[in-house]
Amino acid sequence: MKESTMKIRVAVAEDNKFLAESIKEKLELFSEDIEYKFRGANGKELLELLDKDHTVDTILMDIEMPEMDGIKAASIISNRYPQIKIIMLTVFDDEQRIFDAIQAGAMGYLLKDEPPQKILESIIMIMDGGAPMSPSIAAKSLQLLKNPARAEQKTEADFDLSKREIEVLEQISHGLDYKEISENLFISPSTVRKHIENIYKKLQVNNKMRAVKKAVKHKLI
Amino acid sequence: MKESTMKIRVAVAEDNKFLAESIKEKLELFSEDIEYKFRGANGKELLELLDKDHTVDTILMDIEMPEMDGIKAASIISNRYPQIKIIMLTVFDDEQRIFDAIQAGAMGYLLKDEPPQKILESIIMIMDGGAPMSPSIAAKSLQLLKNPARAEQKTEADFDLSKREIEVLEQISHGLDYKEISENLFISPSTVRKHIENIYKKLQVNNKMRAVKKAVKHKLI
DNA sequence: CTTAATATTAGGCATATGCCCTATTGAAAT
DNA sequence: ATTTCAATAGGGCATATGCCTAATATTAAG
Numbered sequence: 001m002k003e004s005t006m007k008i009r010v011a012v013a014e015d016n017k018f019l020a021e022s023i024k025e026k027l028e029l030f031s032e033d034i035e036y037k038f039r040g041a042n043g044k045e046l047l048e049l050l051d052k053d054h055t056v057d058t059i060l061m062d063i064e065m066p067e068m069d070g071i072k073a074a075s076i077i078s079n080r081y082p083q084i085k086i087i088m089l090t091v092f093d094d095e096q097r098i099f100d101a102i103q104a105g106a107m108g109y110l111l112k113d114e115p116p117q118k119i120l121e122s123i124i125m126i127m128d129g130g131a132p133m134s135p136s137i138a139a140k141s142l143q144l145l146k147n148p149a150r151a152e153q154k155t156e157a158d159f160d161l162s163k164r165e166i167e168v169l170e171q172i173s174h175g176l177d178y179k180e181i182s183e184n185l186f187i188s189p190s191t192v193r194k195h196i197e198n199i200y201k202k203l204q205v206n207n208k209m210r211a212v213k214k215a216v217k218h219k220l221i
Numbered sequence: 222m223k224e225s226t227m228k229i230r231v232a233v234a235e236d237n238k239f240l241a242e243s244i245k246e247k248l249e250l251f252s253e254d255i256e257y258k259f260r261g262a263n264g265k266e267l268l269e270l271l272d273k274d275h276t277v278d279t280i281l282m283d284i285e286m287p288e289m290d291g292i293k294a295a296s297i298i299s300n301r302y303p304q305i306k307i308i309m310l311t312v313f314d315d316e317q318r319i320f321d322a323i324q325a326g327a328m329g330y331l332l333k334d335e336p337p338q339k340i341l342e343s344i345i346m347i348m349d350g351g352a353p354m355s356p357s358i359a360a361k362s363l364q365l366l367k368n369p370a371r372a373e374q375k376t377e378a379d380f381d382l383s384k385r386e387i388e389v390l391e392q393i394s395h396g397l398d399y400k401e402i403s404e405n406l407f408i409s410p411s412t413v414r415k416h417i418e419n420i421y422k423k424l425q426v427n428n429k430m431r432a433v434k435k436a437v438k439h440k441l442i
Numbered sequence: 443c444t445t446a447a448t449a450t451t452a453g454g455c456a457t458a459t460g461c462c463c464t465a466t467t468g469a470a471a472t
Numbered sequence: 473a474t475t476t477c478a479a480t481a482g483g484g485c486a487t488a489t490g491c492c493t494a495a496t497a498t499t500a501a502g
Binding site: 443444445446447448449450451452453454455456457458459460461462463464465466467468469470471472 | 475481485487491492496
């Protein structure tokens with residue numbers, strides 16, 4: 001991709017002035033390898049800067065910023081300048097945000113307190129086609145990969161199903177009939193039917209398939 | 222989790238004798254931190270060894286092995302001994318295998334040619350709750366996370382459903398009854414019922430919910 | 443052209459389901 | 473103390489479903 005004779009051109013998006021300055025200093029420790037281009041105080045400002053000069057290889061992007069946050073900015077940049085690699089910086093390893101950042105096109109995800117050496121490594125790594133991540137973030141990513149269910153928005157409609165109703169719904173979703181469910185839950189078939197009636201009322205549906213569909217959609221089961 | 226005074230007990234599963242020996246030597250470089258327990262020449266052998274002695278913290282597991290491969294072994298071990306952390310070792314960064322390994326419960330994924338120092342780091346990292354991965358593997362993981370569609374298709378059993386049967390199945394999955402389906406497809410309810418009978422036979426199920434579950438699982442609809 | 447697979451329709455029967463009703467118990471809230 | 477509600481249980485009825493057999497039409501493959 002990049003000749004070893006060329007410096008890696010890095011831009012930074014970070015609202016905190018001191019932190020931005022600290023990152024700049026860390027980067028300049030490796031002045032032979034890194035060319036520090038500029039810094040935007042938020043996503044919007046960075047975009048304006050890129051508009052004038054997009055000869056940038058990598059962006060270190062804070063997530064939380066005023067005006068336009070890092071996820072939004074990453075999403076725009078990875079569309080507009082797909083060759084630019086984006087490394088998200090954050091203080092938290094929040095699951096949803098990691099996922100959002102990846103969706104937005106971030107190629108790496110570092111916690112802010114990584115030492116200078118690690119940041120350089122990460123930049124080289126990403127230019128090399130790798131994906132730098134802090135170990136705890138890698139672990140979260142694996143969790144998300146293993147269970148993609150949570151990797152989408154929760155539609156958060158509250159149908160107020162009771163615990164028992166959820167249990168019944170799960171059994172329904174496995175294709176069990178009333179008798180089988182009653183045996184599994186140690187209650188009578190009549191009770192199962194009553195629970196299902198109540199579930200239908202709460203979910204506003206009229207058969208098993210629709211109840212399960214709706215439950216899955218709203219992550220009730 | 223683990224006191225710093227205690228060594229990390231490591232087992233290895235690797236069929237290649239020389240490579241296994243090389244790994245052992247690398248590990249013994251860090252004899253203060255690592256206690257090398259034993260090595261299985263394949264998944265089956267490792268399981269037998271664990272059966273006798275499962276006081277192991279981490280397993281370095283080769284993927285390709287005769288008798289029982291590393292993914293199968295990881296799946297069994299992570300069920301039977303959930304406290305044991307598994308790091309998969311491989312020469313390729315094959316997307317499907319990475320995903321399978323994660324599903325099987327592997328907590329880390331390293332390329333075989335990592336230097337000794339890196340292996341130690343990875344072991345410590347995993348005992349610390351992190352997830353060690355080679356950068357190129359981290360990148361693949363992100364790809365999978367970004368596009369979970371490809372992350373599951375392997376089951377590919379061919380149930381040989383006809384085009385019409387697929388249409389009926391889709392209608393079933395929306396919760397429609399026979400009459401509604403017949404109206405949507407301009408055929409008689411009898412025909413719908415017959416199609417569904419045939420679907421059940423082909424999918425080896427006996428009600429709508431299970432048919433849809435199976436169809437979804439195997440990406441028939 | 444002949445055969446095989448698919449699509450279509452239909453009748454019958456036992457069971458499951460959806461939906462209405464009432465009713466008791468225990469726990470939580472007011 | 474009274475009310476509310478989840479959980480339990482059951483009866484009854486119309487319809488839906490699962491499963492069997494049988495027959496014809498259409499299409500695809502040989």
